Amino acid sequence: AYHLSQRGKRVRLFDKNCPWKADSSDPSVALSTYSAERMRKQWFKEHVELYPNTPIQFVKKFDEFYEVTTHDGKTFQSPVPPLMAGGFDGSHKLVADLFEQRDDGFPLLNEDDESTIVSGMFLCGPTVRHDNHVFCFIYKFRQRFAVVAKAIATSLGLPAEELEIYRMWGMYLDDLTCCGEECVC
Structure with missing residues (x-):
């Protein structure tokens, strides 16, 4: 999200938790200090919409867009394939x-x-x-x-x-x- 927003791209960031507001310095459960500082950049604030506590149910490809559906049934459209950063489920x-x-x-x-x-x-x-x-x-x-x-x-x-x-x-x-x-x- 940081690099895309730095290049002027609009980003929607969904997370099943809310690591950017976690009350811990432990980067296993919260953002690292470095990442938190990057989120304070003006272009990040202008180009990134944060969706905390919003797990994704599925993504469906249509002819000209992708549709992202959250667990609570909300849908979002994107003209480009969504990026999934699913963490460490190894x-x-x-x-x-x-x-x-x-x-x-x-x-x-x-x-x-x-x-x-x-x-x-x-x-x-x-x-x-x-x-x-x-x-x-x-x-x-x-x-x-x-x-x-x-x-x-x-x-x-x-x-x-x-x-x-x-x-x-x-x-x-x-x-x-x-x-x-x-x-x-």
């Missing part, structure tokens, strides 16, 4: 049967992001959850890669000391006590 569903499920539907993992029912099956990415900590922002789930790498190396009897360099770079998050309501990244 391919983890292909291996869902290899993980127990938490009460909230996310995979149950041990402290190394490994399945509790299939040894050696690790999960990385936006569906990783520990307690109430959300790791769906790309920087945050990258911080867990070294944790998984160390667990794999250790299980194979390989040295893992060189992974400590990731800790110096701030990319080795194995102490989840520092994760709270606010984002520490």
